[in-house]
Amino acid sequence: AQTVTQSQPEMSVQEAETVTLSCTYDTSESDYYLFWYKQPPSRQMILVIRQEAYKQQNATENRFSVNFQKAAKSFSLKISDSQLGDAAMYFCAYRGVGSGSRLTFGEGTQLTVNP
C-alpha cells in the first residue's frame, strides 16, 4: 500500500519570505501522480500544484514550485514571496495511475504566515 508522510505538523513564515514544506511517500509503482492541496479555514480543498512521476522537470505554478526527487521518493513544496492568504493546512497527496481517482493523503502541515 502507498503511504504519504509529512513530518512537519506546523510551519511558519514571514510575509514575503520563502518556505518549504516536506513530503515523502512510499510506493512500488513506477507511474503515479503527486499533488499538493491547500485547505483554508473554509475547509475546501484547493489544488495547488501537481507532478507527473514520468516528468523529470519540476512543476511550477506562479509562486509555488516543487522539488521532486523520484529516487528518494521526496516531493517538497516551495512557496516564494509568501502572502497572508497562503496561510492554510497543506496536504501532500499521491495517486497511482491504476487507482482511479483515489488519493492517499499525508497528515498535513499547518502553515502560518506572519505579517
Next chain:
Amino acid sequence: KAGVTQTPRYLIKTRGQQVTLSCSPISGHRSVSWYQQTPGQGLQFLFEYFSETQRNKGNFPGRFSGRQFSNSRSEMNVSTLELGDSALYLCASSFWTGSTEAFFGQGTRLTVV
C-alpha cells in the same frame, strides 16, 4: 461554472441513527469520490463512483455505502451511526476516473452525539 456542491453543510445526529449526504459534481464530471477527514485519522478515502458504478473502495465497514445517479450526483449513507463517525465528509469530482485533477466541495460536517 458551478463548483462541487455538498449538502447539507452541517448535520447533527444521534448514535444509532442513519444519515445521507449528497454531492453534486461539476457539470460534465462523471467521477465522484468521497473522503472522511478526522483529526485523528486525517483524510481517508471512502469510495469512488464512476458512471453509476463503484470503482474503488477504501477500508471502511459496510455501514458506509454510496450510490451514484444517472446525472452523476452521488449520495453516501452511514447507518447505525457511532460517535467515531463524527467527521468532515468531503466529496471530489473529476471528469472521469483517473483524471489528473479532482475538485473538492466544502464538505459536510457530521456530528454524532
